Amino acid sequence: MAVLNEEQTMLRDMAREWSKNESPVSAFRKVRDAGEAIGFDPAAFAAQAEMGWTGVIIPEAYGGSDFGYLSLGLVLEETGRTLTASPLGATALAATSALLLGGSEAQKEAWLPKIATGETIAALAVDEGPRHDPSKIEAKAEKSGDGWVLSGEKAFVAEGDSAHLFIVAAQTGEGVGLFVVPGDAAGITRKSRNMVDARSHAAVSFDGVTLGGDALIGSADGADLLDQVLDRARAGVAAEMLGMAVQAFEDTLAYLKTREQFGEILSRFQALQHRMAVQFTQIELMRSAVEGALEAIDAGRDDIAELVSLSKATACDTLHLVSREMIQLHGGIGMTDEHHAGFYIKRARILENAWGNASFHRERYARLRGY
Amino acid sequence: MATIELTNPADALEAFRKEAAAWLAENFPKTLVGKENVLATVEGEAKADPDAKAWKKAMGEKGWGTPTWPKEYGGGGLSFKEARVLQEEMGKVGAWNPIGGMGVMMLGPTLLEFASEEQKKRHIPLICRGEIRWCQGYSEPGAGSDLASLQTKCEDKGDHYLINGQKTWTSGGQWADWCFALVRTDTSKKHEGISFILLDMKTPGVEVKPIRMISGTSPFCETFFTDVKVPKENLVGELGQGWTIGKRLLQHERTNLSGGGSMSRGQGPSLSDIAKHYVGVDSEGRIADAELRTKIIKHEMEAKAFGLTARRVMAESKSGGVSLASSILKNVGARITQERAELTLEIMGMNGLGWEGDGFNAAELGATRGWLWGKAVSIYGGTTEIQNNVVAKRILGMLDHQ
Numbered sequence: 165m166a167v168l169n170e171e172q173t174m175l176r177d178m179a180r181e182w183s184k185n186e187s188p189v190s191a192f193r194k195v196r197d198a199g200e201a202i203g204f205d206p207a208a209f210a211a212q213a214e215m216g217w218t219g220v221i222i223p224e225a226y227g228g229s230d231f232g233y234l235s236l237g238l239v240l241e242e243t244g245r246t247l248t249a250s251p252l253g254a255t256a257l258a259a260t261s262a263l264l265l266g267g268s269e270a271q272k273e274a275w276l277p278k279i280a281t282g283e284t285i286a287a288l289a290v291d292e293g294p295r296h297d298p299s300k301i302e303a304k305a306e307k308s309g310d311g312w313v314l315s316g317e318k319a320f321v322a323e324g325d326s327a328h329l330f331i332v333a334a335q336t337g338e339g340v341g342l343f344v345v346p347g348d349a350a351g352i353t354r355k356s357r358n359m360v361d362a363r364s365h366a367a368v369s370f371d372g373v374t375l376g377g378d379a380l381i382g383s384a385d386g387a388d389l390l391d392q393v394l395d396r397a398r399a400g401v402a403a404e405m406l407g408m409a410v411q412a413f414e415d416t417l418a419y420l421k422t423r424e425q426f427g428e429i430l431s432r433f434q435a436l437q438h439r440m441a442v443q444f445t446q447i448e449l450m451r452s453a454v455e456g457a458l459e460a461i462d463a464g465r466d467d468i469a470e471l472v473s474l475s476k477a478t479a480c481d482t483l484h485l486v487s488r489e490m491i492q493l494h495g496g497i498g499m500t501d502e503h504h505a506g507f508y509i510k511r512a513r514i515l516e517n518a519w520g521n522a523s524f525h526r527e528r529y530a531r532l533r534g535y
Numbered sequence: 536m537a538t539i540e541l542t543n544p545a546d547a548l549e550a551f552r553k554e555a556a557a558w559l560a561e562n563f564p565k566t567l568v569g570k571e572n573v574l575a576t577v578e579g580e581a582k583a584d585p586d587a588k589a590w591k592k593a594m595g596e597k598g599w600g601t602p603t604w605p606k607e608y609g610g611g612g613l614s615f616k617e618a619r620v621l622q623e624e625m626g627k628v629g630a631w632n633p634i635g636g637m638g639v640m641m642l643g644p645t646l647l648e649f650a651s652e653e654q655k656k657r658h659i660p661l662i663c664r665g666e667i668r669w670c671q672g673y674s675e676p677g678a679g680s681d682l683a684s685l686q687t688k689c690e691d692k693g694d695h696y697l698i699n700g701q702k703t704w705t706s707g708g709q710w711a712d713w714c715f716a717l718v719r720t721d722t723s724k725k726h727e728g729i730s731f732i733l734l735d736m737k738t739p740g741v742e743v744k745p746i747r748m749i750s751g752t753s754p755f756c757e758t759f760f761t762d763v764k765v766p767k768e769n770l771v772g773e774l775g776q777g778w779t780i781g782k783r784l785l786q787h788e789r790t791n792l793s794g795g796g797s798m799s800r801g802q803g804p805s806l807s808d809i810a811k812h813y814v815g816v817d818s819e820g821r822i823a824d825a826e827l828r829t830k831i832i833k834h835e836m837e838a839k840a841f842g843l844t845a846r847r848v849m850a851e852s853k854s855g856g857v858s859l860a861s862s863i864l865k866n867v868g869a870r871i872t873q874e875r876a877e878l879t880l881e882i883m884g885m886n887g888l889g890w891e892g893d894g895f896n897a898a899e900l901g902a903t904r905g906w907l908w909g910k911a912v913s914i915y916g917g918t919t920e921i922q923n924n925v926v927a928k929r930i931l932g933m934l935d936h937q
Contacts, residue, residue: 261566295813320885358892360903365885367894426683435920491749491910495679495918496704499748499911506749506907510888517884523826 166455172235178215179242186211189504192247192362196507201356202326203363204249212243213282218256221264226276233257233396234458237403241454244407247507249363251285251323253404258397259286259323262331262342264391265396267384271344275329287327288397289318289368290390296520298390303334303370305343305380312336312380314343314351314373322518324366325356331381331393332370339385342393349373360510395472397458398519399457402472402479405515406454409447409483412490412508416440419494436493443486470532477525482518487512551617555624562593568629591633595664600634601643608647609660615853637706638662638669641713645784649731649772658713670736672702672716672758673781680921682717683726683778687760696732698740698763698771704915708743708756711736717781724808729777733769740764743776750907751890788916806831806875810882827881834874841867842915862930866922869913876906 168176187208195205212218222228229444231302240253260279263272278284290298302315314334322328330345330352345352351373354366382389417440420431430436457475460468487509491498516522564586594600597611602618604610613621641715643662646655661667678685687700698718705714714734721728734741739762745753772780807822809886810831815823822828844860845869851858879902880887889895895903913919927933 252596294886296884355893357894358890359885360888360890360907362890424677425679425684427681427684435923479674488910490676492919495676495914496911497912501747501749501751509910510749510907513880514885514888517888523824523881526826527824 165451166234166459168234168238172238175220175231175235176238176242179217179239180245182211182215182492183242183246183248187243187246187248189246191382192249192507193504195249196362199362201366203323204251204326209252209285210282211251212250212252217252218282219280221257221260222276222280223264225387226272227280228276229342232462234455234462235334237400237454237458240400241404241410244404245411247408247504251267251287251326251364253397253400254288254323255279255284255286255327257400258393259329259331261394261396262288262381262389262393263344265392266342266386267344268381270378270380271381275344277483279329282532284328285323285326286329286331287321287323288393289321289324289330290333290394292317292319292511294319295516296517296524298333298340298387298394301333301335301340303332305334305336305341305375307337308374310377312343312375312377314345314370314375318368318370318371320357320365323364323366324354324368325364330368333390336380336384338383338391339387341384341386342381342390343375343379344372344381345370345375345379349375359514361507361514363511363514363515389470394519396461396470398472398525399454399461400475401515401518402454403458404474405479405483405512406447408508408512408515409479409486412483412486412505413440413443413447415504416443416486416490430493439456439493441488443482443489446482446485450478453478470529473520473525473529473532476520477522477529480522480525483512484516484522548616548620551613552620552624556623556627557629558597559624559630560728562590562597563625563628563630564590565727569633571631587633591665595666596631598663600632600665601639601663604643604647604659604663608655609663631730634663634665636665636668637671638667641671641784641787642669644787645715645780648770648783649780650777651771653768654733654771667712668707668710670705670708670711670714670756670758672705672714672734675701675702680918682781685717685729687716687718688722689732689765690718690922691720692764695767696765697844698732698734698760698765700760702758702760703746703755704758705743705758706754708736708758709745709753714758715771715784717777720777722900724775725919726778727775729781731771731777731780732765733771734763734765738763738765748908749910750904752904752908770783806834806878806882809879812882813882813886827878830878830881834871834878837867838871838875841871859930862922865917866913866919869919872912873909876902876909878908 189209191205195203216229217239219228220231220239221233223230236257240257243250244253258281260276263275275284275286279286290301292300292302303314303318305312305314314332318332328347330347331346332343333340334343351371353369353371357365357367359365404417420436420440421429424428453471453475456469457468460471490505490508494503494505497503520528566586567590570587598604598606598609599611599621602611602613602621603615606612611618639662643659647660650658664766675685675687687698687702690697702716712735714736716734718732719728720730740761742759742761743756746755747753747759748755752845809828810822814827817823822831845864848858848861848864852861883899883902886895886899888919889900889903891900
């Protein structure tokens with residue numbers, strides 16, 4: 165566990181209590197059963213915003229608390245434990261990072277306060293296919309007078325069904341640029357996708373969307389900015405995955421300590437003890453990597469990219485393992501919809517794909533290290 | 536000369552081949568090519584297709600759905616060689632076996648071995664004709680891997696048995712006509728207190744409740760028995776012999792389930808083709824994602840080794856011995872099935888994680904559901920952990936430390 169300051173400890177404890185009491189897995193089940201395209205309970209998100217979680221990385225000048233990425237990671241970890249369905253990570257971390265890192269004063273003033281209160285939900289729209297690949301962006305933003313005309317198809321946009329604001333990556337002719345695009349702009353069509361995690365991953369098409377000259381975030385050759393934004397988004401997803409892995413592991417452990425077969429509780433069987441010990445080991449490594457990446461971001465260190473790829477790759481591998489073991493070690497009961505093991509493995513695979521799977525990040529790590 | 540020809544086994548087999556081909560030409564409706572629905576043997580036909588009905592009736596009466604079972608009970612009475620010829624001829628014309636389900640895979644062989652003459656005459660012909668669907672009443676909420684701790688009570692009431700208790704994971708329970716179950720007839724002994732009984736699912740006091748699985752389907756049920764009266768003639772074997780019979784039946788189950796590995800062989804596009812489609816290739820035509828490529832190679836090589844092992848097991852068992860390698864088939868088959876499913880998902884990315892509706896093609900949605908359902912393969916019919924126990928204890932002689 166990272167060394168936390170007093171505010172961070174309070175924030176984490178609050179998030180843990182809230183998730184346990186106000187947003188247990190049964191709350192996610194309700195969202196799933198309701199089958200709404202937005203894939204979350206607006207009241208739960210409003211409660212999160214009320215507690216200030218939507219403004220954790222936003223400077224005080226724009227209505228946030230400026231607690232930093234590790235702090236927001238702690239919240240995402242705790243809400244991830246109970247599979248809380250909320251756009252918190254997408255809006256308050258991923259999309260917010262684009263404005264924080266590259267936004268003009270006017271852009272920040274226009275959007276950050278609304279994101280901080282939860283009034284605006286923002287979503288990052290980068291990928292155009294089923295596998296994360298920022299090198300394959302084909303959406304185009306063409307100069308038109310003082311402004312831009314945006315066209316392209318974005319796939320599996322997290323929280324795309326509810327977003328009031330899109331941060332869209334598009335080719336500008338000089339490179340890839342990021343654009344601020346209000347969700348109600350003419351020419352935007354959203355198509356909901358019904359996916360295993362019952363959350364929002366919309367297909368969003370931009371068909372000749374007219375934007376002002378002030379829509380561009382940073383420069384028209386913004387590949388570096390995109391990379392930095394993606395790294396923050398990845399670190400946030402990894403934090404959510406950490407929470408899921410910890411809770412899935414704890415639930416499995418509790419089950420092994422109660423289920424009896426052959427006149428013994430299962431946790432007495434050495435073969436199973438070792439399986440749990442291996443998972444515990446991997447989760448400890450995962451925690452170090454996840455927290456390490458968030459700390460590097462807060463410190464503005466120059467090894468952020470490396471640590472984030474380490475974090476995401478480790479998170480993918482570990483949650484993959486733990487989510488499989490959760491079902492196998494629960495046996496038949498874990499295969500039923502009545503149990504929540506299935507919720508964990510389904511959300512796990514979605515997040516494994518989000519912003520690059522383990523292979524993507526190992527390849528990236530190798531390139532960053534020069535081999 | 537004629538007598539010599541007839542005693543030549545190769546010629547006799549050729550004669551059978553002609554007979555089989557002629558019979559198939561006459562009886563297999565061409566409209567059914569490619570229309571095999573393996574679930575029909577469990578769930579019943581979705582709708583009454585007259586051709587499918589006629590085909591099932593013809594195969595059932597001929598006994599060729601259970602080709603090697605004895606003719607006197609409705610089987611085909613064929614030798615293994617003849618059965619293989621029949622299979623080849625069926626393959627040539629696209630014919631498939633309409634007779635199946637748990638009666639064929641598990642109960643039939645067990646009845647042939649343990650049942651009384653009356654029981655065989657009564658039940659086996661109905662299995663051969665596919666007229667009765669069977670389900671298995673083994674597991675209970677408290678008796679999964681430790682099956683012998685089962686509690687469902689079966690009391691001797693003089694002229695009948697009275698059954699009370701609960702079974703779970705009853706495959707196809709909602710569609711089944713009859714159930715073969717393990718019940719407790721003696722509470723003073725663990726294994727020797729178990730008996731094997733057959734019961735009509737329409738008997739008063741039998742209730743089934745489908746269980747929804749993570750894949751969204753409900754192929755299993757919870758089955759409740761409340762004061763269910765069962766005629767005494769439905770006991771198979773001796774009282775207290777149920778564990779021996781039930782275990783034998785599980786061997787048939789595991790042999791069949793290990794076929795899970797067959798899902799990884801030769802059906803549909805290969806993983807590498809799927810990967811090339813979704814991931815693309817490099818300048819040398821290799822899958823663009825190097826790590827994914829390595830994983831696929833590893834998987835395909837293991838699947839190949841599994842195929843060779845399955846063949847070796849078959850060859851060794853035909854030559855009379857029991858193959859030690861048979862003990863690994865279920866676990867390796869399960870691993871390969873699950874690995875293939877996970878790899879398919881990884882390749883398809885978010886397209887492999889659709890639940891239903893627009894944006895996903897049939898193969899993608901099939902991959903998702905197949906991945907979720909496949910998690911059961913290492914749990915049902917003896918978990919991976921139980922199979923490993925069997926290997927460690929019975930084959931390697933590694934006893935418990937106490």
